[in-house]
Amino acid sequence: MKFxxxxxxxxxxxxxxxxxxxxxxxVATAAALALTGCTPAGGxxxxxxxxxxxxxxxxxxxVSLQDDFKARHPNVNVKxxxxxxxxxxxxxxxxxxxxxxxxxxxxxxxxxxxMWAKNGWIDNLQPLADATPGYDTADFIPTIKDALSYKxxxxxVPFYGESSFLVYRQDLFKQAGxxxxxxxxWAQIGEIARKLNDPSKDFAGICLRGLAGWGEVMAPxxxxxxxxxxQWFDQKWNAKLDSPQVKAAVTxxxxxLHDAGQPGAATSGYGDCITRYSQGRAAIWYDATAMVxxxxxPASSLVAGKSGYAPAPVQDTKSAGWLYSWSLAIPxxxxxxxxxxxxxxxxxxxxxxxxxxxxxGWERVPPGSRQSTYExxxxxxxxxxYAKPTLDAMYxxxxxxxxxNPVPYPGLQFVGIPEFQDLGTRVSQQISAAxxxxxxxxxxxxxxxxxxxxxxxxxxxxxx
Numbered sequence: 352m353k354f355x356x357x358x359x360x361x362x363x364x365x366x367x368x369x370x371x372x373x374x375x376x377x378v379a380t381a382a383a384l385a386l387t388g389c390t391p392a393g394g395x396x397x398x399x400x401x402x403x404x405x406x407x408x409x410x411x412x413x414v415s416l417q418d419d420f421k422a423r424h425p426n427v428n429v430k431x432x433x434x435x436x437x438x439x440x441x442x443x444x445x446x447x448x449x450x451x452x453x454x455x456x457x458x459x460x461x462x463x464x465x466m467w468a469k470n471g472w473i474d475n476l477q478p479l480a481d482a483t484p485g486y487d488t489a490d491f492i493p494t495i496k497d498a499l500s501y502k503x504x505x506x507x508v509p510f511y512g513e514s515s516f517l518v519y520r521q522d523l524f525k526q527a528g529x530x531x532x533x534x535x536x537w538a539q540i541g542e543i544a545r546k547l548n549d550p551s552k553d554f555a556g557i558c559l560r561g562l563a564g565w566g567e568v569m570a571p572x573x574x575x576x577x578x579x580x581x582q583w584f585d586q587k588w589n590a591k592l593d594s595p596q597v598k599a600a601v602t603x604x605x606x607x608l609h610d611a612g613q614p615g616a617a618t619s620g621y622g623d624c625i626t627r628y629s630q631g632r633a634a635i636w637y638d639a640t641a642m643v644x645x646x647x648x649p650a651s652s653l654v655a656g657k658s659g660y661a662p663a664p665v666q667d668t669k670s671a672g673w674l675y676s677w678s679l680a681i682p683x684x685x686x687x688x689x690x691x692x693x694x695x696x697x698x699x700x701x702x703x704x705x706x707x708x709x710x711x712g713w714e715r716v717p718p719g720s721r722q723s724t725y726e727x728x729x730x731x732x733x734x735x736x737y738a739k740p741t742l743d744a745m746y747x748x749x750x751x752x753x754x755x756n757p758v759p760y761p762g763l764q765f766v767g768i769p770e771f772q773d774l775g776t777r778v779s780q781q782i783s784a785a786x787x788x789x790x791x792x793x794x795x796x797x798x799x800x801x802x803x804x805x806x807x808x809x810x811x812x813x814x815x
Contacts, residue, residue: 400685400694515672584810704723
């Protein structure tokens with residue numbers, strides 16, 4: 352079944368300053384200037400699709416299993432472009448927003464999906480999914496499915512889904528006579544992390560992201576800001592990054608890293624914390640629930656089976672955490688849409704979950720996408736410690752319970768507006784500088800506020 356691409360050239364002729372599309376093009380232009388050129392080259396006599404994905408462990412597993420896809424679709428050749436998260440975001444956004452057409456499949460998230468669907472940049476996947484025997488979109492975890500839908504249809508489908516929680520070394524807690532609270536606060540976590548911190552042995556009391564990037568340091572930090580009562584913008588679109596609540600949240604985060612965090616925290620991202628915790632060099636880690644695929648893998652982790660899990664720490668809210676999904680979409684510019692869907696449906700179906708479990712290990716299964724995953728006996732056995740905490744975190748991550756004050760934008764660990772890729776990145780650079788000790792928190796937030804105010808003004812003037 353083929354679906355004709357949208358006439359993007361028509362949309363381009365109608366773009367006007369301040370429009371939704373123009374804002375994304377501005378973001379894409381800025382991103383494109385920072386790229387170093389990773390366009391795939393070459394081809395084969397087969398139909399070739401180019402797939403752009405993030406270089407996280409679960410995605411690397413998919414690349415390693417591609418022979419299974421080739422066996423099922425011998426006439427489709429897959430060329431992967433695999434990049435670190437920040438680079439992938441920039442390149443994918445630049446390509447899709449400008450109609451570059453380099454990619455047939457792109458890895459995006461619930462941040463982009465609805466906005467890009469509204470703008471006509473990605474295809475509606477619901478008809479394709481509904482026409483694929485056994486694909487079963489009703490099996491997707493409801494909160495994730497909703498987050499990847501626009502007007503009731505899915506425009507991207509989840510490879511994995513996540514919220515955030517704490518992982519901690521149960522064995523070390525027991526040795527130290529420490530009990531993890533059932534619902535920890537940031538004050539409690541700070542006290543515990545400082546007790547267990549031992550820099551002389553390169554052992555961190557806690558690992559937290561510090562690497563600049565709206566999807567790096569800002570992801571966990573935004574949940575701290577939320578539970579402290581902070582906001583990026585209030586209901587009247589006033590920028591609030593210099594508020595006392597935001598200052599308290601950021602100060603706590605920065606001080607905790609200075610006192611009990613990993614060395615070089617300002618350059619530590621998700622992958623760095625996976626490595627540190629998996630190698631037994633951190634007592635606590637607060638991050639994405641998807642971490643379990645790596646830290647519970649006995650083939651690569653020295654602490655598999657030694658961890659406990661607790662909810663995201665809070666301050667002034669009932670819960671915290673985020674809701675996120677790495678998902679796959681088809682740009683409207685793709686000329687190989689049938690083959691692109693064949694690949695997407697392979698990488699996101701029930702059989703793929705079993706393929707990972709049987710070929711690589713059940714610990715490596717992409718979590719948080721399908722409800723049926725948690726009903727597989729082999730997975731239920733290895734996931735006994737973290738299955739319920741994962742699902743609890745995903746279902747409880749809501750603005751109504753994770754934020755003190757209402758906000759005019761969607762998102763928990765991001766602000767669901769086109770400008771956030773650029774704004775969030777620039778603010779994150781200020782935060783990383785504060786973590787590195789290059790400036791104070793006050794200085795960082797003063798500059799962050801200056802970045803946010805023009806965005807706020809554009810929304811106050813009706814430029815949504």
